[in-house]
Amino acid sequence: MSGEAADAGGTGPAVRRLADWSAADLRELADEYGTPLYVTDLDRVRENATRLRAAFDHEDVRYAVKAHTGRAVLRAVREADLGAECASAGEVVRALDAGFAGEDVQYTAVNPPAGDLDVVLDRWRDGADLTVVAGARDTLHRLRDRGFDGRLAIRVDPGVGAGHHEKVTTGGHAKFGVPYARAADVVADARADFDLVGLHAHAGSGISGDDLAAHRELVARMGDLAREVGDLEFVDVGGGFGVPYRETEPPLDLSAVADATREALGDVDADLAVEPGRYVVADAGVLLTRVNTVKPVDDAGADGTVPVVAGVDAGMTTLLRPAMYDAYHAIRNLTDTRPERPVTVAGPVCETADLFCEGRSLPTPRRDDVLAIGNAGAYGYEMASTYNSRPRPAEVVLEGEGARLARQRETLSALTDLEVEP
Ligand SMILES: *Cc1c(COP(=O)(O)O)cnc(C)c1O
Numbered sequence: 001m002s003g004e005a006a007d008a009g010g011t012g013p014a015v016r017r018l019a020d021w022s023a024a025d026l027r028e029l030a031d032e033y034g035t036p037l038y039v040t041d042l043d044r045v046r047e048n049a050t051r052l053r054a055a056f057d058h059e060d061v062r063y064a065v066k067a068h069t070g071r072a073v074l075r076a077v078r079e080a081d082l083g084a085e086c087a088s089a090g091e092v093v094r095a096l097d098a099g100f101a102g103e104d105v106q107y108t109a110v111n112p113p114a115g116d117l118d119v120v121l122d123r124w125r126d127g128a129d130l131t132v133v134a135g136a137r138d139t140l141h142r143l144r145d146r147g148f149d150g151r152l153a154i155r156v157d158p159g160v161g162a163g164h165h166e167k168v169t170t171g172g173h174a175k176f177g178v179p180y181a182r183a184a185d186v187v188a189d190a191r192a193d194f195d196l197v198g199l200h201a202h203a204g205s206g207i208s209g210d211d212l213a214a215h216r217e218l219v220a221r222m223g224d225l226a227r228e229v230g231d232l233e234f235v236d237v238g239g240g241f242g243v244p245y246r247e248t249e250p251p252l253d254l255s256a257v258a259d260a261t262r263e264a265l266g267d268v269d270a271d272l273a274v275e276p277g278r279y280v281v282a283d284a285g286v287l288l289t290r291v292n293t294v295k296p297v298d299d300a301g302a303d304g305t306v307p308v309v310a311g312v313d314a315g316m317t318t319l320l321r322p323a324m325y326d327a328y329h330a331i332r333n334l335t336d337t338r339p340e341r342p343v344t345v346a347g348p349v350c351e352t353a354d355l356f357c358e359g360r361s362l363p364t365p366r367r368d369d370v371l372a373i374g375n376a377g378a379y380g381y382e383m384a385s386t387y388n389s390r391p392r393p394a395e396v397v398l399e400g401e402g403a404r405l406a407r408q409r410e411t412l413s414a415l416t417d418l419e420v421e422p
Contacts (some may be wrong), residue, residue: 011054012047015251016372018330023063026288027334029396029403030242030370033089035290036314038381038395040068042076047148047378052241055254056274062106064239064277065091067378072406073096073281078301078304080315085239089119092130093131099189100129106236106275109139110176121146131199133236135177137186145340152190153198153236156183156225158218160203168399177201182223187229199226202238202275206251207377212260215240219264236273237261243282245328245375252279278378285377287393288334291369292348307342310365315347316354317390319376320383323353330374331357338364345371351387381407389415 012104033071052061063081064295065074069091074084075098083104091158092107107120107130121143124130132148135142135155157177178186183199190196203218219237265272266414293311304322321327331345342359356373384392391410396403 009319010047011051012044014051014254015249016044016330017219018286018372021245021374022284023332023334025287026372027370028332030288030290033286033394033396033405035370036312036318036393038376038393038407039286039398039403040070040073040281040284040285040395041290041398042072043399045073045281046080048280048284049077050084051254052274052276053081053280054186055258056272058271058272059258059344060234060271061237062104062236062273062275062281064275064281065095066382067277068281068285068380068382069094069404070381070397071098072399074100077239077280078104085277089116091308091317092120092123096123096128102130105130106133106153108133108135108202110135112139112142112387114142114318117142117146124150132198133198137178139187140186140193141191149194151197153234154178154183154190154196155200155202156222156293158203158221160214160217160221180225183225185228189382192401194380196272197233198236198270199229199234200236200238201231204238204240207240207257207258208242209250212257215257216260216264219261220266223265223268225272227266230269230272232268233264234271234273235268236275237265239274239276239278241274241276241279243278243375243378245330247330258381280378282375282378285380287314287319287373287376288294289318289371289373291365291367291371294365295345295365296366305341307344307359308365309344309346310369310371311346311348312356312371313348314356314373314393315349315388315390316351317349317385317387317392318347319356319373320385321379322356323351324383327355329376329414331360331362332372332374333365333369334372335364335369336363336366338366339362349390352376386410386415391415 027094039321062085063077064085066087084091084100086107130150133155207215218267243309297307316323340361343362344358345356347354394409395407397406
Protein backbone atom coordinates (compact mmCIF):
# COMPACT_ATOMS: atom_id res chain seq x y z
CA MET A 1 0.00 0.00 0.00
CA SER A 2 1.52 3.29 -0.98
CA GLY A 3 0.75 6.61 -2.55
CA GLU A 4 -1.76 9.31 -1.85
CA ALA A 5 -4.83 7.32 -2.83
CA ALA A 6 -4.19 4.78 -0.08
CA ASP A 7 -3.57 7.52 2.49
CA ALA A 8 -6.38 9.88 1.64
CA GLY A 9 -9.04 9.34 4.28
CA GLY A 10 -7.35 6.04 5.16
CA THR A 11 -8.65 4.20 8.19
CA GLY A 12 -5.45 2.18 8.71
CA PRO A 13 -5.28 -1.06 10.70
CA ALA A 14 -7.67 -1.50 13.63
CA VAL A 15 -4.78 -1.28 16.08
CA ARG A 16 -1.18 -0.15 16.09
CA ARG A 17 0.91 -2.18 18.51
CA LEU A 18 4.06 -0.96 20.20
CA ALA A 19 5.97 -3.49 18.07
CA ASP A 20 4.77 -1.74 14.90
CA TRP A 21 6.74 1.45 15.65
CA SER A 22 10.21 1.77 14.13
CA ALA A 23 12.75 1.27 16.92
CA ALA A 24 15.45 3.10 14.95
CA ASP A 25 13.23 6.15 14.38
CA LEU A 26 12.17 6.33 18.02
CA ARG A 27 15.77 5.97 19.23
CA GLU A 28 16.76 8.82 16.96
CA LEU A 29 14.01 11.02 18.42
CA ALA A 30 15.14 10.19 21.96
CA ASP A 31 18.70 11.19 21.03
CA GLU A 32 17.63 14.40 19.33
CA TYR A 33 14.99 15.68 21.76
CA GLY A 34 16.01 14.00 25.00
CA THR A 35 13.90 11.92 27.37
CA PRO A 36 11.33 11.54 28.76
CA LEU A 37 9.62 12.33 25.47
CA TYR A 38 6.09 11.86 24.23
CA VAL A 39 5.85 11.01 20.53
CA THR A 40 2.45 11.50 18.87
CA ASP A 41 1.79 10.38 15.31
CA LEU A 42 -0.76 12.73 13.75
CA ASP A 43 -1.28 10.43 10.78
CA ARG A 44 -2.40 7.70 13.18
CA VAL A 45 -4.71 10.16 14.96
CA ARG A 46 -6.28 10.86 11.55
CA GLU A 47 -6.67 7.15 10.81
CA ASN A 48 -8.40 6.53 14.13
CA ALA A 49 -10.69 9.52 13.68
CA THR A 50 -11.49 8.48 10.11
CA ARG A 51 -12.24 4.90 11.19
CA LEU A 52 -14.69 6.23 13.79
CA ARG A 53 -16.29 8.51 11.21
CA ALA A 54 -16.69 5.56 8.86
CA ALA A 55 -18.21 3.25 11.50
CA PHE A 56 -20.60 5.95 12.74
CA ASP A 57 -21.27 7.33 9.28
CA HIS A 58 -24.72 8.75 10.05
CA GLU A 59 -23.98 9.77 13.63
CA ASP A 60 -22.27 12.65 15.36
CA VAL A 61 -18.75 11.83 16.58
CA ARG A 62 -17.32 14.22 19.16
CA TYR A 63 -13.73 13.84 20.28
CA ALA A 64 -13.41 13.96 24.09
CA VAL A 65 -10.67 16.55 24.16
CA LYS A 66 -9.39 15.67 27.63
CA ALA A 67 -7.59 12.57 26.30
CA HIS A 68 -5.06 14.80 24.50
CA THR A 69 -5.46 18.56 24.12
CA GLY A 70 -2.36 19.29 22.05
CA ARG A 71 -3.15 21.82 19.33
CA ALA A 72 -1.78 19.66 16.51
CA VAL A 73 -3.97 16.77 17.66
CA LEU A 74 -7.05 18.99 17.90
CA ARG A 75 -6.45 20.24 14.37
CA ALA A 76 -6.02 16.72 12.99
CA VAL A 77 -9.26 15.65 14.67
CA ARG A 78 -11.15 18.66 13.36
CA GLU A 79 -9.88 18.02 9.84
CA ALA A 80 -11.26 14.48 10.12
CA ASP A 81 -14.68 16.04 10.73
CA LEU A 82 -15.19 15.20 14.39
CA GLY A 83 -16.68 17.63 16.90
CA ALA A 84 -15.19 18.48 20.30
CA GLU A 85 -16.49 17.33 23.67
CA CYS A 86 -15.00 19.52 26.40
CA ALA A 87 -14.87 19.06 30.16
CA SER A 88 -13.77 22.53 31.23
CA ALA A 89 -13.58 26.14 30.13
CA GLY A 90 -9.92 25.59 29.32
CA GLU A 91 -10.80 22.81 26.90
CA VAL A 92 -13.54 24.90 25.29
CA VAL A 93 -11.08 27.74 24.69
CA ARG A 94 -8.46 25.37 23.30
CA ALA A 95 -10.97 23.69 20.99
CA LEU A 96 -12.25 27.01 19.63
CA ASP A 97 -8.71 28.33 19.25
CA ALA A 98 -7.75 25.16 17.34
CA GLY A 99 -10.46 25.99 14.82
CA PHE A 100 -13.52 24.00 15.88
CA ALA A 101 -16.67 25.87 14.90
CA GLY A 102 -18.79 26.91 17.89
CA GLU A 103 -21.66 24.66 16.83
CA ASP A 104 -19.28 21.66 16.87
CA VAL A 105 -18.21 22.31 20.47
CA GLN A 106 -19.96 20.78 23.44
CA TYR A 107 -19.17 21.76 27.02
CA THR A 108 -20.09 19.08 29.53
CA ALA A 109 -20.18 20.93 32.82
CA VAL A 110 -19.46 18.61 35.75
CA ASN A 111 -19.97 20.68 38.91
CA PRO A 112 -18.75 23.69 36.91
CA PRO A 113 -16.78 26.33 38.81
CA ALA A 114 -18.22 29.84 38.41
CA GLY A 115 -15.14 30.94 36.49
CA ASP A 116 -15.67 28.16 33.95
CA LEU A 117 -19.28 29.18 33.31
CA ASP A 118 -18.22 32.82 32.92
CA VAL A 119 -15.50 32.03 30.39
CA VAL A 120 -17.66 29.64 28.36
CA LEU A 121 -20.61 32.03 28.26
CA ASP A 122 -18.32 34.90 27.21
CA ARG A 123 -17.35 32.80 24.19
CA TRP A 124 -21.03 32.03 23.57
CA ARG A 125 -21.88 35.75 23.68
CA ASP A 126 -19.03 36.36 21.24
CA GLY A 127 -20.88 34.13 18.78
CA ALA A 128 -19.77 30.55 19.47
CA ASP A 129 -23.08 28.67 19.24
CA LEU A 130 -21.85 25.88 21.51
CA THR A 131 -23.91 23.34 23.42
CA VAL A 132 -23.81 23.24 27.21
CA VAL A 133 -24.53 19.92 28.90
CA ALA A 134 -25.90 20.34 32.43
CA GLY A 135 -26.00 17.53 34.96
CA ALA A 136 -27.95 19.20 37.75
CA ARG A 137 -30.99 21.43 38.13
CA ASP A 138 -28.77 23.81 40.06
CA THR A 139 -26.53 24.22 37.03
CA LEU A 140 -29.59 25.27 35.01
CA HIS A 141 -30.27 28.03 37.52
CA ARG A 142 -26.68 29.21 37.34
CA LEU A 143 -26.82 29.27 33.53
CA ARG A 144 -30.10 31.17 33.52
CA ASP A 145 -28.79 33.68 36.07
CA ARG A 146 -25.93 34.39 33.67
CA GLY A 147 -28.32 35.08 30.80
CA PHE A 148 -27.69 31.88 28.87
CA ASP A 149 -30.59 30.78 26.67
CA GLY A 150 -28.68 28.83 24.04
CA ARG A 151 -28.26 25.17 23.14
CA LEU A 152 -28.60 22.89 26.13
CA ALA A 153 -28.51 19.16 26.76
CA ILE A 154 -29.28 17.33 29.99
CA ARG A 155 -26.79 14.84 31.34
CA VAL A 156 -28.51 11.82 32.78
CA ASP A 157 -27.19 9.33 35.31
CA PRO A 158 -28.41 6.21 33.56
CA GLY A 159 -27.83 4.02 36.59
CA VAL A 160 -25.55 1.62 34.73
CA GLY A 161 -21.79 1.88 34.40
CA ALA A 162 -19.09 0.27 32.35
CA GLY A 163 -15.36 0.53 32.76
CA HIS A 164 -12.06 -1.18 33.39
CA HIS A 165 -11.50 0.35 36.84
CA GLU A 166 -13.85 1.79 39.43
CA LYS A 167 -12.20 5.22 39.15
CA VAL A 168 -13.23 5.52 35.50
CA THR A 169 -16.76 4.21 35.91
CA THR A 170 -18.92 7.31 35.90
CA GLY A 171 -22.36 6.04 34.83
CA GLY A 172 -24.22 5.00 38.00
CA HIS A 173 -22.47 7.58 40.22
CA ALA A 174 -24.55 10.39 41.69
CA LYS A 175 -21.81 12.89 40.86
CA PHE A 176 -22.67 12.69 37.16
CA GLY A 177 -25.98 13.71 35.72
CA VAL A 178 -29.53 14.01 36.98
CA PRO A 179 -31.12 10.81 38.29
CA TYR A 180 -32.76 8.85 35.50
CA ALA A 181 -36.12 8.87 37.22
CA ARG A 182 -36.18 12.68 37.35
CA ALA A 183 -34.64 13.37 33.94
CA ALA A 184 -37.92 13.86 32.06
CA ASP A 185 -39.03 16.50 34.58
CA VAL A 186 -35.73 18.35 34.34
CA VAL A 187 -35.95 18.30 30.54
CA ALA A 188 -39.47 19.73 30.65
CA ASP A 189 -38.35 22.54 33.00
CA ALA A 190 -35.30 23.31 30.90
CA ARG A 191 -37.42 23.78 27.79
CA ALA A 192 -38.87 26.95 29.31
CA ASP A 193 -35.52 28.76 29.44
CA PHE A 194 -33.19 27.12 26.96
CA ASP A 195 -32.99 25.67 23.48
CA LEU A 196 -33.17 22.07 24.69
CA VAL A 197 -31.42 20.04 22.01
CA GLY A 198 -30.24 16.81 23.54
CA LEU A 199 -29.82 14.11 26.13
CA HIS A 200 -26.40 12.98 27.29
CA ALA A 201 -24.92 10.10 29.26
CA HIS A 202 -21.42 8.71 29.66
CA ALA A 203 -20.86 5.38 31.36
CA GLY A 204 -17.14 5.57 32.00
CA SER A 205 -14.22 4.31 30.04
CA GLY A 206 -13.27 0.89 28.81
CA ILE A 207 -16.06 -0.49 26.61
CA SER A 208 -14.69 -3.80 25.40
CA GLY A 209 -16.26 -6.80 23.74
CA ASP A 210 -17.12 -8.08 27.24
CA ASP A 211 -18.64 -4.83 28.41
CA LEU A 212 -20.98 -4.34 25.49
CA ALA A 213 -23.93 -5.57 27.56
CA ALA A 214 -23.63 -2.64 29.97
CA HIS A 215 -23.22 -0.26 27.03
CA ARG A 216 -26.36 -1.64 25.36
CA GLU A 217 -28.28 -1.23 28.59
CA LEU A 218 -27.24 2.40 28.93
CA VAL A 219 -28.10 3.16 25.32
CA ALA A 220 -31.45 1.38 25.57
CA ARG A 221 -32.38 3.42 28.64
CA MET A 222 -31.43 6.62 26.81
CA GLY A 223 -33.57 5.51 23.86
CA ASP A 224 -36.54 5.02 26.17
CA LEU A 225 -36.02 8.43 27.72
CA ALA A 226 -35.66 10.09 24.31
CA ARG A 227 -38.96 8.60 23.15
CA GLU A 228 -40.59 9.77 26.38
CA VAL A 229 -39.46 13.41 26.15
CA GLY A 230 -39.57 13.71 22.33
CA ASP A 231 -38.42 16.63 20.15
CA LEU A 232 -34.64 16.32 20.39
CA GLU A 233 -31.80 17.00 18.02
CA PHE A 234 -29.46 14.35 19.48
CA VAL A 235 -29.00 11.60 22.01
CA ASP A 236 -25.35 11.44 23.09
CA VAL A 237 -24.40 8.10 24.64
CA GLY A 238 -20.85 9.02 25.64
CA GLY A 239 -17.40 7.59 24.99
CA GLY A 240 -15.42 4.84 26.64
CA PHE A 241 -14.41 2.91 23.52
CA GLY A 242 -11.68 0.57 24.74
CA VAL A 243 -8.24 0.07 23.25
CA PRO A 244 -6.10 -3.06 23.64
CA TYR A 245 -3.42 -2.10 26.15
CA ARG A 246 -2.20 -5.71 26.30
CA GLU A 247 -0.39 -7.03 23.24
CA THR A 248 -2.65 -10.09 23.08
CA GLU A 249 -5.95 -8.23 23.44
CA PRO A 250 -7.93 -7.91 20.21
CA PRO A 251 -8.94 -4.45 19.04
CA LEU A 252 -12.51 -3.31 19.47
CA ASP A 253 -14.82 -4.34 16.64
CA LEU A 254 -15.98 -0.82 15.88
CA SER A 255 -18.71 -1.74 13.45
CA ALA A 256 -20.11 -4.24 15.98
CA VAL A 257 -20.14 -1.49 18.61
CA ALA A 258 -21.83 0.88 16.16
CA ASP A 259 -24.45 -1.71 15.22
CA ALA A 260 -25.11 -2.61 18.86
CA THR A 261 -25.43 1.07 19.74
CA ARG A 262 -27.93 1.83 16.98
CA GLU A 263 -29.91 -1.28 17.71
CA ALA A 264 -30.05 -0.60 21.46
CA LEU A 265 -31.17 2.99 20.92
CA GLY A 266 -34.10 1.83 18.83
CA ASP A 267 -36.30 4.09 16.78
CA VAL A 268 -35.64 7.65 17.90
CA ASP A 269 -36.29 10.79 15.90
CA ALA A 270 -32.93 12.34 16.80
CA ASP A 271 -29.30 11.91 15.83
CA LEU A 272 -27.19 9.45 17.75
CA ALA A 273 -23.94 10.94 19.08
CA VAL A 274 -20.83 9.32 20.58
CA GLU A 275 -17.82 10.97 22.20
CA PRO A 276 -14.72 8.78 22.24
CA GLY A 277 -11.45 10.22 23.55
CA ARG A 278 -9.02 7.41 24.24
CA TYR A 279 -9.82 5.56 21.02
CA VAL A 280 -8.71 8.51 18.90
CA VAL A 281 -5.27 9.03 20.40
CA ALA A 282 -4.14 6.09 22.57
CA ASP A 283 -2.22 4.06 20.00
CA ALA A 284 -1.00 7.21 18.24
CA GLY A 285 1.37 7.94 21.12
CA VAL A 286 4.37 6.39 22.84
CA LEU A 287 6.46 7.60 25.74
CA LEU A 288 10.23 7.28 25.43
CA THR A 289 12.31 6.99 28.58
CA ARG A 290 15.94 6.26 29.26
CA VAL A 291 17.36 3.78 31.77
CA ASN A 292 19.41 5.53 34.48
CA THR A 293 20.20 2.75 36.87
CA VAL A 294 20.01 -1.03 36.89
CA LYS A 295 20.20 -3.08 40.06
CA PRO A 296 19.60 -6.73 40.83
CA VAL A 297 16.76 -7.39 43.25
CA ASP A 298 18.64 -10.19 44.97
CA ASP A 299 22.41 -10.65 44.61
CA ALA A 300 22.19 -14.30 45.66
CA GLY A 301 20.60 -15.43 42.45
CA ALA A 302 23.10 -13.79 40.11
CA ASP A 303 22.75 -16.47 37.42
CA GLY A 304 21.45 -14.36 34.59
CA THR A 305 17.81 -14.72 35.51
CA VAL A 306 17.85 -12.65 38.67
CA PRO A 307 15.15 -9.98 38.58
CA VAL A 308 16.36 -6.43 38.15
CA VAL A 309 14.98 -2.99 38.80
CA ALA A 310 15.50 -0.60 35.92
CA GLY A 311 15.31 3.00 37.09
CA VAL A 312 14.13 5.25 34.26
CA ASP A 313 13.81 9.00 33.79
CA ALA A 314 10.01 8.96 33.34
CA GLY A 315 7.75 8.32 36.28
CA MET A 316 4.21 8.63 37.57
CA THR A 317 4.52 12.38 37.02
CA THR A 318 5.09 11.70 33.30
CA LEU A 319 2.53 8.90 32.77
CA LEU A 320 0.14 8.50 35.69
CA ARG A 321 -2.09 5.66 34.51
CA PRO A 322 -0.12 2.71 35.96
CA ALA A 323 0.06 4.36 39.41
CA MET A 324 -3.52 5.65 39.39
CA TYR A 325 -5.43 2.84 37.68
CA ASP A 326 -3.01 -0.11 37.90
CA ALA A 327 -3.06 0.23 34.12
CA TYR A 328 -0.99 -2.11 31.97
CA HIS A 329 1.18 -0.51 29.27
CA ALA A 330 3.37 -2.48 26.88
CA ILE A 331 7.09 -1.77 27.29
CA ARG A 332 9.77 -2.35 24.66
CA ASN A 333 13.53 -1.99 24.85
CA LEU A 334 14.50 -0.06 21.72
CA THR A 335 18.22 -0.44 22.17
CA ASP A 336 18.76 -4.15 22.21
CA THR A 337 17.18 -7.57 22.29
CA ARG A 338 19.08 -9.26 25.09
CA PRO A 339 17.83 -12.39 26.89
CA GLU A 340 14.73 -11.74 28.94
CA ARG A 341 14.45 -11.74 32.71
CA PRO A 342 11.96 -10.32 35.21
CA VAL A 343 12.28 -6.55 35.10
CA THR A 344 10.66 -3.91 37.30
CA VAL A 345 10.63 -0.54 35.57
CA ALA A 346 10.59 2.22 38.18
CA GLY A 347 10.44 6.00 37.96
CA PRO A 348 12.46 8.55 39.94
CA VAL A 349 9.61 9.69 42.22
CA CYS A 350 9.63 8.91 45.94
CA GLU A 351 6.40 6.90 45.86
CA THR A 352 5.94 3.14 45.94
CA ALA A 353 3.32 3.44 43.20
CA ASP A 354 5.90 4.95 40.84
CA LEU A 355 6.29 1.79 38.73
CA PHE A 356 5.53 1.06 35.08
CA CYS A 357 5.68 -2.72 35.58
CA GLU A 358 6.79 -5.23 38.19
CA GLY A 359 8.73 -8.37 37.38
CA ARG A 360 7.70 -8.32 33.73
CA SER A 361 9.69 -10.49 31.34
CA LEU A 362 11.73 -7.99 29.29
CA PRO A 363 15.15 -7.92 27.65
CA THR A 364 17.83 -7.35 30.29
CA PRO A 365 18.11 -3.57 30.53
CA ARG A 366 21.38 -1.65 30.58
CA ARG A 367 22.08 1.89 31.56
CA ASP A 368 21.30 4.33 28.68
CA ASP A 369 18.92 1.92 26.94
CA VAL A 370 15.83 3.65 25.61
CA LEU A 371 12.49 2.06 26.52
CA ALA A 372 9.23 2.79 24.72
CA ILE A 373 5.95 2.65 26.63
CA GLY A 374 2.99 1.97 24.39
CA ASN A 375 -0.53 3.40 24.12
CA ALA A 376 0.62 6.58 25.85
CA GLY A 377 -1.26 8.95 23.54
CA ALA A 378 -4.41 9.12 25.69
CA TYR A 379 -4.36 10.53 29.22
CA GLY A 380 -0.55 10.59 29.07
CA TYR A 381 0.75 14.12 28.79
CA GLU A 382 -2.66 15.36 29.99
CA MET A 383 -2.20 13.86 33.43
CA ALA A 384 1.46 14.84 33.79
CA SER A 385 2.33 16.84 36.88
CA THR A 386 5.31 18.53 38.44
CA TYR A 387 5.18 16.55 41.69
CA ASN A 388 8.68 16.03 43.16
CA SER A 389 9.62 19.19 41.21
CA ARG A 390 9.90 17.18 38.01
CA PRO A 391 9.40 19.37 34.94
CA ARG A 392 6.87 18.02 32.46
CA PRO A 393 8.28 16.21 29.41
CA ALA A 394 8.58 17.41 25.83
CA GLU A 395 6.34 16.21 23.02
CA VAL A 396 7.21 15.59 19.38
CA VAL A 397 4.57 15.08 16.69
CA LEU A 398 5.09 13.01 13.54
CA GLU A 399 3.42 13.82 10.26
CA GLY A 400 4.26 12.25 6.92
CA GLU A 401 8.02 11.72 6.98
CA GLY A 402 8.66 14.63 9.33
CA ALA A 403 8.98 15.13 13.08
CA ARG A 404 8.67 18.42 14.93
CA LEU A 405 8.63 19.67 18.49
CA ALA A 406 5.04 20.29 19.63
CA ARG A 407 5.60 21.02 23.34
CA GLN A 408 8.87 22.11 24.85
CA ARG A 409 10.30 20.35 27.84
CA GLU A 410 9.38 22.32 30.93
CA THR A 411 12.38 23.98 32.54
CA LEU A 412 13.42 23.82 36.17
CA SER A 413 13.09 27.57 36.44
CA ALA A 414 9.49 27.40 35.20
CA LEU A 415 8.63 25.41 38.32
CA THR A 416 8.99 28.50 40.49
CA ASP A 417 7.61 31.04 38.00
CA LEU A 418 4.33 31.37 39.88
CA GLU A 419 5.87 31.84 43.30
CA VAL A 420 5.59 35.25 44.86
CA GLU A 421 8.56 36.53 46.83
CA PRO A 422 7.68 37.60 50.37
C1 LIG B 1 -13.77 11.25 29.53
C2 LIG B 1 -15.06 11.40 28.85
C3 LIG B 1 -15.25 10.86 27.57
C4 LIG B 1 -14.22 10.04 26.85
O1 LIG B 1 -13.91 8.84 27.48
P1 LIG B 1 -12.89 7.86 26.71
O2 LIG B 1 -12.77 6.69 27.60
O3 LIG B 1 -11.60 8.57 26.59
O4 LIG B 1 -13.48 7.52 25.41
C5 LIG B 1 -16.44 11.10 26.94
N1 LIG B 1 -17.43 11.81 27.55
C6 LIG B 1 -17.29 12.34 28.77
C7 LIG B 1 -18.38 13.13 29.37
C8 LIG B 1 -16.10 12.14 29.47
O5 LIG B 1 -15.97 12.66 30.69
